[in-house]
Amino acid sequence: MIGNMMFQPLLISSLIEHAATYHADTAIISKNTDGSITHSSWGNIAKNSKRFANVLQSFDFAVSDRVATLAWNNHRHLETWYGISGSGLICHTINPRLFPEQLTYIINDANDKALIFDKTFLNLVLSIKDSLPYIEHFICLDAYDEKIQNAFPEVLFYDELIESQSAHFDWPELDESKASSLCYTSGTTGHPKGVLYSHRSTVLHSYATCLPDSFNFSAKDCILPVVPMFHVNAWGTPYAAAMAGCSMVLPGPMLDGASLVQLIDQYQVTNALGVPTIWQGLLTAARQSGSQLKSLQRNVVGGAACPPSMVQAFKDEFQCETIHAWGMTETSPMGVVNQLKAKHLKLDESAQFELRFAQGRPPFGVNIRISDDEKGRTELARDGQTTGHLQIKGHWIVESYFNQFTNTVTEDGWFDTGDMATIDQDGYMVISDRSKDLIKSGGEWISSVELENIAIAHPEIDMVAVIAATHLKWDERPVLIAKKSASSQVTEDTILAFYTDKIAKWQIPDKVIFVDSIPVGGTGKVLKKDLREIYGSILLAVE
Ligand code: AMP
16 A cells, blocks of 8 residues: 655755745855855845746756756756756766866766856866867856957857846756766765765755754854855755755855965854865964954865864864864765763763764665675774774765766675775774775784874874885884974974873884875865875885
8 A cells, every 4th residue: 555645756846846936035145256145035136036947948958968067066057957857957066176087988988068267267168178079058147348259259148048048947856866967076086976966866965964963054144155066966965055045155166274264254154074185274374364253163174084173173263163074075075073971971071083084974765884895795893992894875976977887786786895894883984095005014003094193183293194105014004194284394203202101002004294285185185095105105215
């Protein structure tokens, strides 16, 4: 017997319809590429997304054709998202920080039919456009600009295109399993791979994001997604914000600490989301400017391990609760979020603080386990001690990559994340490393994340990365690459001494290399592969 309840497909168009109907006047603040600010609202975003859906319809694309975006977090980009996915096309967000050859590969692999780009990427688009045979329309995400038109005669301008269109569009009633958006993984090895999200997975992921023990989004919040819309859909924030009716501040291209402090203070941001390197910059800028970041109640940190000293700094100096979360492109991205349970509130403050260092536990909708190998043959103990290959399954987890017709999951249906982790009996998961970043010293594992967390807590260190360097006797030994804070005279010996009593002696790095800058990739993560190429043999030289 089937239940007697209504069935409505879970569609992205229903998110923007909800926001337009019940939160029409809620503000969407957007910083444009030229630094100016646009004040919009969910009502206006919805109208323009329908105007853009009408534009797309006039292009005569087939259902599920891909439309690519190469843009920062701004209001026009948000409108295109809803217009594309809502009308049954697939929104392919592209990371502009990739190399031109990678961009060309991704756009052609996805068979994108249109390319929408921010003005700032004009030269980039001009440099690759002749290698993009499938693109039928190039759209500059801005008002008409004569200079651009002259440099790029076939380009169309977003503002002009939507101006003449009706704000009426009947969103099609799609099958909820249909693809809605596409995002390629950072691709540290081989070609980048596409992850194709569905309307259903996106809406369910949004529900889970809004839960109080997840990111706790509410209609009282003003959210600042610093994480770019081209990095796993800004962690799903633009969808979840529409579901909860949050106000949003879209920061555009200026993601330095000072610009973010200004946006937070001016627009009374309550919750902001980004990778640790972003928060490091924000902390420094807030201290320098004397801002108390008064409105900021929570900040979500993910994409890389959040050092405990950062959680402490936000709490002690800014009374801001830092929520640590883990996820990946293949997991939409929310996998686990660190929120305490009632029983933990009885613990003293330092014990509670210890618990906050974990990446977190899964919300309803995802399940995690650790296994003895990538294939998931034997599940390992949930004892908080045993380290194994982290595997995950759930409503918003990838089953196979785009254009690849084999499942990427184990025989019993779990996705192997490539991360090594422990899980305790309550499901709190701690990442020890990417499996490829673990350091194997004399057959024993050393976690680079743990060594980085200690070094970054030193007051004169701004940024760190620990890599495995080849060693004649121990196979691999840890080497710390560190960037000192401005005018610091700290020495290698001081930093190595800082490890004493914080970690077993044999785990202390063999060497510290001070550098002026540490390379980060398109999503703000340290490029350990590049560092290994440069410094991976440094211990051989001193043997
Ligand atoms: P991406 O698909 O580019 O978002 O990268 C996903 C990878 O980032 C994960 O597999 C982890 O290795 C890493 N990652 C994400 N969040 C965290 C976190 N909170 N702590 C440690 N590593 C993380």
